[in-house]
Amino acid sequence: MALNLTPRFRRLSSASSLRRRRRTGHSEPFHATQLWNNIIHALQTQVDLRQQRRHWKMHTDCFTGADAVDVVLSHLMQNVYFSSNDISRLNAARLCQALMDHKVFYPVGSRLFGKEQEMMFEDRSSSLYKFPDSYTLPGAGKDQEMENLLCHERSVPKRQCPKLDKVTSLNPVVMEAHDRRIEELLKMINLHPSISPNLKRKRPTTLLSKKVVEDVWKQITLLQLLHLIHLPILDSILESPLKVERRRRSQFNRQTDLIISNTFLDREVSKSLNLPYTDEWFVAAVDCLEHFPDELIVHASELLSQIINDREVAETHKRVLFETIARHYSQSRESLLCERYLAIHAGIIELLESGKMGQALEATQLCIGLLEPSRREELHRLLSFMAVAAAPGACNLQKQNTNRTVIRRTFTKAIIQNQSLSKTQAETLVIFLMDNHTDVFKIPDSLLHMVRKKLLLLQEGGDPDASTGFAFCQQITQKEFDEQKIKVTMEQLQQLAQDISQNNNISEKERNRLLQEFRKHHPLVFLQYFSNII
Incomplete structure (x- = not known):
């Protein structure tokens, strides 16, 4: 245990860990970190930022809790690395809570009845949130978290907080620790991302637009x-x-x-x-x-x-x-x-x-x-x-x-x-x-599972009109359709001939005229019908 704390053994441990990840099917060394960053990127680029009022005060560049959950849920449903059992609106709201806890965004207008409300994320259109200037990955140092938090609270312009990839990209040991903490965090909120070798070739490259979803x-x-x-x-x-x-x-x-x-x-x-x-x-x-x-x-x-x-x-x-x-x-x-x-x-x-x-x-x-x-x-x-x-x-x-x-x-x-x-x-x-x-x-x-199935199908370039699990009618071949068309048409024409010949509400002259018209347009049906009744 003590030896692993030295720089040399930390590098060896990190290298062996990366080899284990590749053997178990991971396509990249820091997969959980990449998932986390993708979720944050989707949230930052897809939520609608507007000027809104909260507790009778105006706030600019805000987004609602319901909109955030919609975006996160849509991202999870289009991600092949999450099983269908992980996908629910509750889990998406829990993930938003984790994002808020780690300063990805923060609530605004949280003061009610003269007191600060509890810092709980709310999946509602009346709850407002804003993005800070920067954020820190789960498990980062407290000094870095405090610096990031102060960067968006200070009114006096300060130097831009350093981006995470520039700080930690040179230290794989730190990145591996972050990746492990993020993976544990996702499991705590009932999200269990997994990668198998079969998914590497089917991995979608782009997400569907909000309108399509x-x-x-x-x-x-x-x-x-x-x-x-x-x-x-x-x-x-x-x-x-x-x-x-x-x-x-x-x-x-x-x-x-x-x-x-x-x-x-x-x-x-x-x-x-x-x-x-x-x-x-x-x-x-x-x-x-x-x-x-x-x-x-x-x-x-x-x-x-x-x-x-x-x-x-x-x-x-x-x-x-x-x-x-x-x-x-x-x-x-x-x-x-x-x-x-x-x-x-x-x-x-x-x-x-x-x-x-x-x-x-x-x-x-x-x-x-x-x-x-x-x-x-x-x-x-x-x-x-x-x-x-x-x-x-x-x-x-x-x-x-x-x-x-x-x-x-x-x-x-x-x-x-x-x-x-x-x-x-x-x-x-x-x-x-x-x-x-x-x-x-x-x-x-059931709705979540069917929507997820349809979204993954569209991501893979599937037919948008393909069946989604519901069957209101049974599809038949062209040959079966032609046979049914001829059969039903003949049955209806014979029924029409019968209605004309047995209709007592019209005169004999009118009945004969209609039968002659019928014989002119459908001679085979006419002969077949009257040959059967003779």
């Missing part, structure tokens, strides 16, 4: 929905790219208008809403308020600031926040569950009425996956607040009704509203969503 997700999602729910027509679900782009631009413009802040909002409203309570009820309520119009936030701040000597201050604060949220969602606006997915909603309700809860949950997960990210996040925040506020032990919202009844009546139209559904059906779906709000936003494992 999104199209594959939607395609496989609809195929799974068709196996769970009878959808008579897909015209309302399959939109043209032009309509999708118009809706995306209108939503972005509307969100931009809502987050225009001013001095009063930054200084006064934040003071009123930084309540000295940190229980789950207040956290869920503030999450709902985050993207409300400014006038509602100002009004809520004025009401909260007037509450001073109330005996039950916390209860009064909760009622004020509830009324603010209820007022916002009682206004005339499009329901969160898009009306164009009515056929899917009706199918889910039918499954619920039949007692097929498992299929209804999976169909709901697929349906929510079709929503735009902003709408999905807003629905997530509202359902979370509804679940907390409807609990029996929560703040009593009305004396004459239970919290569950008040919540159901208040927010049903905000979530789903369509004349084709009865009030009972709409409330049944809303209660199901509220009771299962922690599960309906998860991705079914």
Whole structure:
């Protein structure tokens, strides 16, 4: 053990280790490090950086937690070195947590209720993050980590932090230690990268574009929905790219208008809403308020600031926040569950009425996956607040009704509203969503496996229209098709001749005329039919 600490034996140990890696099938000495860097590169190049508001303060060049998980999950699914058992949204979120812990990015606007929130990564569109100037690999020295952290926090320009590859490329022993620590880190979050000699020749050189990945997700999602729910027509679900782009631009413009802040909002409203309570009820309520119009936030701040000597201050604060949220969602606006997915909603309700809860949950997960990210996040925040506020032990919202009844009546139209559904059906779906709000936003494992299979097929240059595991009809050969075409055509023509000859609703003259026309165009069928009945 002591001898291995000397430089000479460290070099020998490193060389022998590299030889062992090559014998076991590794195509390169520091594979785990390369995987880690590829994930970081994908994250830095594919997330959307925008100006956004968090806790009533503006932040520039931010990306959301949900977007980060989408990018990381897409990268993992296209990586042949991870097995299908490793791929899940939860594992992608755990990997994002590890990236944040090692200063690849950091949270912004994490101050709520006058306190710093716990440094936990959140897979949500309301959680914002930023990239620092540099980062350090797991296991690097503490001095280097502190230097990297200070580089993006200091306002005075400093020298650029040295890049990792320049620092450690000359020391294979240090790189091997980093590689080993990264490999251990990936295993801790249930990611087990592996390399076999057979994968070296099939290794994809490029990743698919974000647009292609999104199209594959939607395609496989609809195929799974068709196996769970009878959808008579897909015209309302399959939109043209032009309509999708118009809706995306209108939503972005509307969100931009809502987050225009001013001095009063930054200084006064934040003071009123930084309540000295940190229980789950207040956290869920503030999450709902985050993207409300400014006038509602100002009004809520004025009401909260007037509450001073109330005996039950916390209860009064909760009622004020509830009324603010209820007022916002009682206004005339499009329901969160898009009306164009009515056929899917009706199918889910039918499954619920039949007692097929498992299929209804999976169909709901697929349906929510079709929503735009902003709408999905807003629905997530509202359902979370509804679940907390409807609990029996929560703040009593009305004396004459239970919290569950008040919540159901208040927010049903905000979530789903369509004349084709009865009030009972709409409330049944809303209660199901509220009771299962922690599960309906998860991705079914079967969907993950099918999407991963399709993405790897496309990376290898496979046919985009190839089967993905679903079979709605059986493919036949051209010869079988021609035989079936002739057989079915003859059967239908004979049926037509029979209908004409046995139709008593027309005159004898008209019947003879039609039979003569039939004989003129289909003489063989005419002779065959009348020879059989004679």
